[in-house]
Amino acid sequence: MTAVPQERRVVTAIPGPKSQELQARRNATVAAGVGSVLPVFTTRAGGGIIEDVDGNRLIDFGSGIAVTSVGASAEAVVRRASAQLAEFTHSCFMVTPYEGYVEVCEALAELTPGDHAKKSALFNSGAEAVENAVKIARAYTKRQAVVVFDHGYHGRTNLTMALTSKNMPYKNGFGPFAPEVYRVPVAYGYRWPSGPENAGAEASAQAIDMINKQIGADNVAAIIIEPVLGEGGFIEPAKGFLPAVAQFAKDNGIVFVADEIQSGFCRTGQWFACENEGIVPDLITTAKGIAGGLPLSAVTGRAEIMDAAHSGGLGGTYGGNPVACAGALGSIETMKELDLNAKARRIEEIMKARLTAIQEKYDIVGDVRGRGAMIAVELVKPGGKDPNPEATAALAKACHSVGLLVLTCGTYGNVLRFLPPLVIGEDLLNEGLDLLEQAFAGV
The missing domain is CATH 3.40.640.10 (Type I PLP-dependent aspartate aminotransferase-like (Major domain))
Structure with a gap:
């Protein structure tokens, strides 16, 4: 088992040509009711990185929906x-x-x-x-x-x-x-x-x-x-x-x-x-x-x-x-x-500080909340609390295009949720937050 290099790498458009080819095969044989957040096809994953068939490496802020907390190829x-x-x-x-x-x-x-x-x-x-x-x-x-x-x-x-x-x-x-x-x-x-x-x-x-x-x-x-x-x-x-x-x-x-x-x-x-x-x-x-x-x-x-x-x-x-x-x-x-409870609390400390700074800058951020490595921002229309699912979708898309995997949720479809693996390195965590900030600036 070779360890996945813990660095983001974007070498093609996301999804790339090989993923698009697989997506065509998928569309022919997989039921349409089974969706995917981002149709990049994974070849290996570990730590805070997902690598796809085109050789792109994405920073993982999803953990397969809070599943791979110990990483997707944990040694034990x-x-x-x-x-x-x-x-x-x-x-x-x-x-x-x-x-x-x-x-x-x-x-x-x-x-x-x-x-x-x-x-x-x-x-x-x-x-x-x-x-x-x-x-x-x-x-x-x-x-x-x-x-x-x-x-x-x-x-x-x-x-x-x-x-x-x-x-x-x-x-x-x-x-x-x-x-x-x-x-x-x-x-x-x-x-x-x-x-x-x-x-x-x-x-x-x-x-x-x-x-x-x-x-x-x-x-x-x-x-x-x-x-x-x-x-x-x-x-x-x-x-x-x-x-x-x-x-x-x-x-x-x-x-x-x-x-x-x-x-x-x-x-x-x-x-x-x-x-x-x-x-x-x-x-x-x-x-x-x-x-x-x-x-x-x-x-x-x-x-x-x-x-x-x-x-x-x-x-x-x-x-x-x-x-x-x-x-x-x-x-x-x-x-x-690895005392992953302590790791989760550290992730919260880093993420909440960065997300609160984003909230102060952009009035579409209504709320920053969550605990440990289960953190979210709720996005609203400026000047009130009306849900803003459009901005949420646009932000997720902007993150995906630069190699940061994020998920959305919420009854109103207006919440960006962050579930990084608890073993993610702080450098990758901060880089992911940099990309998120850039996405906010763009949207």
């Missing part, structure tokens, strides 16, 4: 997964089990918040984890209703589409959706009518009132929330909101589920984002950053809740695949060894 992930690959690729844990699965569950019990007895079940994708968290909560409470929040994103399966709040592109034309799902307000500080300082108390009171009046707390199996809302725009619920909702769940026998699929595993400068306000969820769902790019997800939680589902009620052919489990153990090893 490659070493452990390769060793496992040579032993066996699959036996199905539900047929003949293996130690790797158990080791991952032990690591999750150690790392997730709370000192209660914990158990886990492993799956393939974030959506699968969320769906299984609902199954487990319903089995435990013998209730049906599930409460989710404005701007929340939880996946693309039928149930998780119902849980997700954004219609395009996730839900449009794909209904009907699963029933007994209810949506309540979240404390979106930047857009809260009476200001961010009131959002936590007011939004939690509103949400709780709606649950009591419209559903009845006794009918609610689970309340599911991302401690930092990802796809909805990297919204950090205003202080006090999460503790109030978690307490309400506790008082009413409702399973409180933290969806940490995007925010977990050192992304926000803590192992899990819910630790920021001392929240100890009953269940926590993880995926993305857990296995260094291999498909793995988990539901971890209080042993008595996790054990509520009958034997055979949880599982899946590939759930907790041995190679993915090996990757996860390599990923966790890397996170501990």
Whole structure:
């Protein structure tokens, strides 16, 4: 395995001729519903760089959507997964089990918040984890209703589409959706009518009132929330909101589920984002950053809740695949060894200083927010808070053309989100921010 040189290099237009050739082949055989942010075809990646078929090297501010936090070819992930690959690729844990699965569950019990007895079940994708968290909560409470929040994103399966709040592109034309799902307000500080300082108390009171009046707390199996809302725009619920909702769940026998699929595993400068306000969820769902790019997800939680589902009620052919489990153990090893929580906090320090300076200069930047290496800017029309998706798209395009990969998000499509690998060098991070500044100047 040769290390990818950690320097940006633009040798062709982006996408280049070889990528365009592959794009033509792709268009002929890949379903049109599968999109790509930037159609450059990757040949190798690692650290803070993605290299394409034309020899361009892009600075990576996306991490495959918060997946390759340890880099896309981390030594420990490659070493452990390769060793496992040579032993066996699959036996199905539900047929003949293996130690790797158990080791991952032990690591999750150690790392997730709370000192209660914990158990886990492993799956393939974030959506699968969320769906299984609902199954487990319903089995435990013998209730049906599930409460989710404005701007929340939880996946693309039928149930998780119902849980997700954004219609395009996730839900449009794909209904009907699963029933007994209810949506309540979240404390979106930047857009809260009476200001961010009131959002936590007011939004939690509103949400709780709606649950009591419209559903009845006794009918609610689970309340599911991302401690930092990802796809909805990297919204950090205003202080006090999460503790109030978690307490309400506790008082009413409702399973409180933290969806940490995007925010977990050192992304926000803590192992899990819910630790920021001392929240100890009953269940926590993880995926993305857990296995260094291999498909793995988990539901971890209080042993008595996790054990509520009958034997055979949880599982899946590939759930907790041995190679993915090996990757996860390599990923966790890397996170501990390199103290990637500290790295994430350092990335925040650098990025927020630079982005705040951009905000002071350009009135289209309404808000700079996020924690750790999960940072965003919300773009608005000058003179107010009207969303500015056009500027967002133009900025992303300008960044892409000079070899900086950035992603957008937000319910209104007006948020630039930054998810650099936690192992990115500070020189590359700063160079990426220089390119972003130039893009702002141009747009």
